[in-house]
Amino acid sequence: MITKEVLNKEMQKLNEMIEMSDKYSYEDILKQSQLVDKLIVDFMKKTSK
Numbered sequence: 676m677i678t679k680e681v682l683n684k685e686m687q688k689l690n691e692m693i694e695m696s697d698k699y700s701y702e703d704i705l706k707q708s709q710l711v712d713k714l715i716v717d718f719m720k721k722t723s724k
Contacts, residue, residue, distance in 0.1 A: 677717045685711050 689707045692699045 677714055677721060679718070682711075682714050682718050685714055 689711050692704050
């Protein structure tokens with residue numbers, strides 16, 4: 676069950692990774708971005724019912 680809190684936490688993590696991109700690989704940032712995308716889609720499906 677995806678909640679707004681989970682989504683916000685993962686989006687915040689992505690933002691932090693982008694801000695400190697010198698500490699993360701492109702692949703790690705891409706993986707986190709794809710996770711956030713998936714969570715957004717799941718969240719929108721859940722809330723649009």
